[in-house]
Amino acid sequence: MKNFNALNLAREALRGHKGWEKQWTSPEPKKKYDVIIVGAGGHGLGTAYYLAKEHGITNIAVLEKGWLGGGNTGRNTTIIRSNYLYDESAGLYNHALKLWEGLSQDLNYNVMFSQRGVLMLAHSVHDVQSFQRHIHANRLNGVDNQWLSAQEAKDYCPPLNISKDSRYPIMGAALQRKGGTARHDAVAWGYARKATAMGVDIIQNCEVIGINRAPSGEVTGVETTKGTINAEQVGIVASGHSSVLMDMAGVQMPLESYPLQALVSEPVKPVFPCVAMSNAVHAYVSQSDKGELVIGAGTDSYLSYSQTGSMHILQHALDAIIEMYPMFSRMKMLRTWGGIVDVTPDRSPIIGKTPVKGLYVNSGWGTGGFKATPGSAHVFAHTIARDEPHKINAGFNLDRFRNGRLIDEAAAAAVAH
Amino acid sequence: MSTTPDFRIKGRGSRLGAKPVRFTFDGKTYEGIEGDTLASALIANGVHLMGRSFKYHRPRGVIGAGVEEPNALMDISRDNARSQPNVRATVQEIYDGLKAKSQNRFPSLAFDVNAANGLISPILTAGFYYKTFKWPAAAWDKLYEPIIRKAAGLGVSPTEEDPDRYSNRFVHCDVMVIGGGAAGLMAAKTAANKKKSVIICDENPSMGGWLLSDTDIRIDGKSGAEWAADMVAELTAMPNVRLLTRTTGFGYFQQNMVALNEQVTDHLSRPDPDSPRERMWQVRAGKVIIAQGAIERHMVFPDNDRPGILLAGAAQTFLNKYSVAVGQNVGVYTACDTAYAAAFDLAEEGINIPVIVDHRDEVSEEIQKQADEFGIRIITGAHVSGTSGKLRVNGMSVSKHTGNSDREDFDIDALIMSAGWTPSLHLYSQSRGKPEWDEATQRFLPGVSPQNCASVGGCNGTDDLADVFTEAAKAVGGKASKVKITDDVSTSGGFIGATGTSADKGKAFVDFQNDVTAKDIALAVREGMHSIEHVKRYTTNGMATDQGKLSNMHGLAIAAKLLDKPIPQVGLTTFRAPYTPTTFAAFIGHNRGKLFDVTRETPINDWAVEQGAEFEPVALWQRAMYFPKSGEDMHAAVDRECQTVRTKAGIFDASTLGKIEITGPDAAAFMDIMYTNGWSKLKPGRAKYGIMLREDGFIYDDGVIGKLADDRFHVTTTTGGAPRVMNMMEDFVQTEFPEMDVWLTSTTEQWATIAIQGPLARDIIKPLVTGANISNEKFPHMSVVECKVCGVPARLFRISFTGELGFEINVPADYGRAVWEAIWKQAEPKGACAYGTEAMHVMRAEKGYIIVGQDTDGTVTPYDAGLSWAIAKSKPDFVGKRGLTRPDLVADGRRQLIGLKTKDPKKVLQEGAQIVADPDQPIPMKMVGFVTSSYWSGSLDKSIAMAVVEDGFNLMGKTLYVPMEDETIEVEVTNTSFYDPKGERLHG
Amino acid sequence: MLLIHCPYCKAERPELEFSNAGQAHVVRPSNMEEMSDAEFETMFFIRDNPKGVNLERWRHAHGCGRFFNVVRNTITDKFLKVYKAGEPRPSDKEIAELNK
Amino acid sequence: MAKSAIATRLPAMEGAHFANSAVTIQLAPPASRISLRATKAGSKSIEKLLGITLPKKPTETTKKTSRHALWLGPDEWMVIDEKNGDASMVPRQSNKNFTAVDVSHRNVAYIVNGYGAANTLNAGCPRDLSLRAFPVGSCSRTILNKAEVVLYRTARNTFRIECWRSFAPYVWAYLLEGAKDAHI
């Protein structure tokens, strides 16, 4: 495979870029693979990549019902951070963050990981307490996160409105300098290209419609719109559709799928230097390298697989954005879209084995799994290759809903008294 | 004032006698006439250069005459706070004093240093970002990314708060018509005649659509513009019709909800300050008629982006609607009949048409005949293989498809082009309709409508005007009035994809704004991007501010050809809202500043404001946090308030506490289910602390509840918890225990609640209370009585959240302020004070009382919180009972709520600080808990803290550590009762 | 914004008046104590989450205040049926018919 | 026990008044209100106590002199007496069949009047307030943007809008915004 580098780029420029190879191919499925990964999002493609790279398993098919990267990987607001509260979460997301830092080199694909800092705004005494709790826990876990006063936050992010008179005045902020954004499509493409080069078959337009199990229970393969494909190990990495797939294997999941929307503004010259999020009013914004403000909106209140959402959800998101950044009021929305997010009761993912032998699941990332992509893929590959979880994902098992040992990041940020 | 040639065609169109209007563009003053768009006025002044492209910074002129415009984007500012980037010059109407600036160029539009990007353009192909900028790793953030970011974006964001108003309106109608062209007007009129309530909107200043651009057609002998004007007049006169011009239907949501955005003032020189700048209409329609029309495509050929090259239909619109000729020597390149009408119209005005190049092999006799009459040469079976001119096109080369040898060059000052018309499927698709490919006409058309809507006219692929009328009327269940149509122009023909041969030099732009060329699309396909979605994202085709209105079909066709697949198999990318970019402000409407969210205030709030209290937000409420005396900071004020309460008394506004009246014969039984402890045996007149769990066993809410009668409870909840508690209770009443005779009424706002706490509390209120004996014996701790205070009906509780003798008086809210002041009159002379939430927090912490949401966080059971005494295990059922017995909830070593004593009593821990057993371990450290509450206690003259710690109940007296950034604080585990542990004071 | 037919108000009302209340027909048994951990997990955490027809609860929170059940398709978001709380779950046959 | 003065009633938003060419908005005088919950059987006996028949269908209201009964839910009504001041309309009781809770002070009401009244409300209320969909005499609990309200159309161009007391400043400010556009 021709390396992506400046020299080759210059050479190709001289001959009209005629020499670039396909980044991935469009093979017909083989009858049998060692491992099948269902879902060619960042997590699924990454899993195939790490299986090949670190575990020597290359006879892998990644099955995708649409186009690779077209799920939530292709529709997220790309916020990357690791300043989570619980040890399990900090371990997982920080593992991912470390991998992010070397990902462009590792994949020979510029995923444009940009560590411009993630600012989380505090608007009440309760927010302050909660953020301090995070900052202290992060420090002792070796995760960077620091407290900024309102003025320091404003210096870091000049568009912020820190007026004391605003309805939700900013009382300070937590800043993770190592957080930032990445170019979402490139993540999927980079993994796909490298995985292809190592022999992985990425089969697009191939929907899994059934999961086959032997009479003794273990997985034998999958039914797809391109026929039966066999494998003794199947990993489900299908975000919003994970529960639908698990259902095919007879496993009911603690998951609900909601439409989550995002939007971009028209592109403008650089004006917003970091990522800023306000959980209290639900305002999430950054500016892409191309110039659009990328804004995360909320979920609708009902289950849906439609990849669209309601007008009032967009309104709420923009209400909050303008409350925080009044100068953006005249900016224009260019496009809005939706994704289907699979939400667990404790807002933490499920990564691990399932009650069915040979069946593994990586799901429940909800509104925040892009940031975990390399880490999640890495430990999930381990889980499949060894048939046991990596210690980083051990706590993110399905059993926790039975025994009550939740990793409740949402509850930990409990609402004000 | 400019002295450039005047391209105004006097007498063409209906614009004789329009008033002159002066405006500036890049600092230079120009004159246009009323009704001009910025684009038409500039063209009238001979200006075509209006922008620079995104990536290569190529000089660009106007392409279109409407919302499809990708190039002529400008910054329009009334003042600093009212600057608006990326405004389409083709849409912006001019007004006296308008100031327009070109964008994305430095230092000037004519000389842009970034145009040097053009020189390295062979490298800046699709996907170049991904292939490079990775070496060395550190250079990405330090060097490359800043450069890329600097080059990003088109216009400049405003930097000041927007002073304009925006408004919102919900509206319902029987029929919503989007698009006011021939189709839309006919549909609206037919529906209106049938007495339907109708709304019709069009994004333009006047209705009529294409009819305003066509001077040939006659409808009942009237010109298109006259017919449209008459229709508009008739509709305006009908009370059941609302006409909205300058109003874009930008979003089609579920169940026939359509969102419109109306531009109210952007075309006015001096807007009325009371008028909103934009108005959002959220329409719920019985039926939606989509009459969006069609958008013309450009031809994709080498160097098709020089200023002066534009759509033929746009040129025709400029001529017929705005009385402006796009040049004096205008070449034509087309694959569609409509361009001929444009050419002939120009020729009629004496504009030279050196040649019409038709990509097709033949044209109709009719057209040939007309061309001959004008003496215009047509070259068929040919393409434009290149153009010349730096800031304005000045020449074009024409080659026959058969080969390049017979190339001919023409001098021109404008080139108009048409690759045919793309029916606008935007709103149909947004309604979740699936476009269907029509092989015969090579275009996508609306398929089945999933909602109650119909597409009519140009957007439905209906070209013949008579058919349009019939179809439009039928869509609303009517019949079109009979009209006679003559001189309807043929719209046949069209081409999708790149024209010319691979031998042609120059960039053939598919997407102008994003600088996507046919070669970029080819490269993407070559690199394995076989899905049109990948092609889009790899090349950014269709992702610019015009959202591919011109480029999507071409991109698709080029990709399909390379993939050797039929077009419908490759398919379209998804249409998404908004149809055209829409300001954030329009979405927000009134929800700004004070109206961003509700701010709830208690009846006593104003008193606290008058006293100079500092406030804190709690849920939606404003609560007085402390009442500083002059010179006091928060610490001093809180200290004083606490000490005053402990030694004398204090009064506190507790009105924000949620209150629910639970009534009915089964009230107690219901309480037994909802709360962990028992309520049936509680005597009327007594009160009790109650904890409410979620079904999973974790603490959900708490509060003191008074039993007024066997069938009536006065429940209090936390301030923030009131709505969710009410909702959960209702859920249980309605769906789990419908057989219970119990009713819930929210009474939070019926009552103002005033707490009086401290040794003097009884003395203070006694003079004001009638109808109850509040002596210690008759009215012990945890009593409730209905009586009168200050002569008004009251519910009086004897309770304490401070550990002192205390009362809480509930009076009807409108009396709250008066009763408060009456109490204050009693209290102040006795040395009592008003205190706020912060002192309340300190005092309750001194007593070890928890605050749900601070000392508990949704992962804490009542056992963990040391509240096992409040659980009636003997009850057969309560919400959360089963959840509490799950393995992890009964496991050893759970985090439990304990007290902490700092070794240095002066040291106040930070809330949220983490606790470890071994301070010397390396990072990552094993954390055993964290500080939930921590204060300086003036009464105890030392710091106090509460924390949840693993196995905390078994660690009493043990030493733990709180590692801070700069020090490690040693703490001892204690119980949580710091003050008056025996509780003698509250019984006093 | 959806339009939801409230079976108590007997009319369509804008979604903004409602709140979604999750999966319908999750029964809270009267003998909670006897539930196994697995049964508790099923009741409290496991959800159908179907791609297709879903039975779910809504509350007309800012209207008549009533909880009720609906049959809705999660692909089209269309409501197929609404019925009052306490009324029986529609049969599979009826649901299939509604979803045609 | 010492004699205590009778406290005076101070409604929220006292004196609120606004008018333009399309609409007038003003605070309604203090009223007495009860939240009534009753079964079918209970509604009969409560009707006797109140001296007014209760509306039985969604959005319907009944009226007798200064007393209005508003259908809010299948077993829920709000009874408003404009003249009764503070006096309770019914003796407090609750039983198997009904309960009445005094909520006189819980709510604040505005009267919105004029040809632009519905437009004013539709700035934040998503309901169809045309006479066809919401004729004179209709009532409904609904929302005005972020506040829950009860709307009651008392005449062609007149609405009574009730909201909780602490929401009154918000509702007022929102109505004024709507009023600016009410002529359109």
Ligand SMILES: Cc1cc2nc3c(=O)[nH]c(=O)nc-3n(C[C@H](O)[C@H](O)[C@H](O)COP(=O)(O)OP(=O)(O)OC[C@H]3O[C@@H](n4cnc5c(N)ncnc54)[C@H](O)[C@@H]3O)c2cc1C
């Ligand atoms: C609007 C939005 C904003 C977000 N913002 C952020 C953010 O800022 N930061 C962050 O960290 N996270 C964010 N997220 C979440 C994040 O996008 C996801 O958690 C993450 O991308 C999930 O990646 P994935 O690879 O697991 O899933 P996906 O990328 O969704 O991949 C799953 C794939 O499975 C395929 N599939 C499904 N069913 C089948 C089947 N039967 N057969 C074959 N293939 C199937 C799908 O087509 C899909 O391509 C956001 C999500 C959304 C929707």
Ligand SMILES: NC(=O)c1ccc[n+]([C@@H]2O[C@H](COP(=O)([O-])OP(=O)(O)OC[C@H]3O[C@@H](n4cnc5c(N)ncnc54)[C@H](O)[C@@H]3O)[C@@H](O)[C@H]2O)c1
């Ligand atoms: N060159 C030509 O001769 C030519 C070109 C186009 C159309 N036509 C003819 O015009 C007739 C079609 O008329 P029609 O009424 O269907 O189309 P139309 O183009 O005349 O009118 C559509 C109108 O809708 C407006 N519009 C589009 N999207 C909108 C939105 N989202 N919100 C608000 N307004 C929006 C457009 O600006 C336009 O004014 C046909 O007879 C067709 O042949 C002729």
Ligand SMILES: Cc1cc2nc3c(=O)[nH]c(=O)nc-3n(C[C@H](O)[C@H](O)[C@H](O)COP(=O)(O)O)c2cc1C
């Ligand atoms: C971070 C990010 C930035 C985006 N920027 C743009 C953009 O500049 N222009 C655009 O048209 N779409 C942009 N999109 C949206 C995509 O066009 C598309 O809507 C999204 O990938 C979802 O796919 P769908 O709309 O085809 O369903 C962006 C999406 C993301 C996730």
Ligand SMILES: [Zn+2]
């Ligand atoms: Zn209802």
